Amino acid sequence: MTTLTIDPQAPYPPFEQLRRQLVEQIVSQHLPAGTRLPPVRRLAADLALAPNTVARAYRELEAEGYLVTRGRNGTIVAPDAAPDDDVRRRAADLAATYVAGMRELGLRGEAIVAAVRHAL
Structure with missing residues (x-):
């Protein structure tokens, strides 16, 4: 650890x-x-x-x-706690797409993170 x-x-x-x-x-x-x-x-x-x-x-x-x-x-x-490589790759792609869309709206990093926290 x-x-x-x-x-x-x-x-x-x-x-x-x-x-x-x-x-x-x-x-x-x-x-x-x-x-x-x-x-x-x-x-x-x-x-x-x-x-x-x-x-x-x-x-x-x-x-x-x-x-x-x-x-x-x-x-x-847990045995299935960590996502496999394919899931990680897909998650990274989704995150990049989301961030790009939020930036198009004119939002900066902290506002994007705040939106994710609110959604969670």
Whole structure:
């Protein structure tokens, strides 16, 4: 697992920073399917976070299909969490088309990102 960092000055709460970093590592396959994640308490101690903060990030990632929790057997990256190359390529094409259309409307980066966040 690539190093995870929490920035207390970031505009996002710690659980969201952790969630985003884990998604990024799963999607980029730095955390491949089947990889076992550290226990909640250990990761919380490593990141100087409350255990509930890490547990919330894990729960949300499990609800989103990125992780599978097996009780005392730990939490692993879900078998189908990372998209294959074809899906990634199609997603990149869709994103490029969307951004081009938004730019034609005269919107800049932050407005485009805000529109995506609102849609999600």
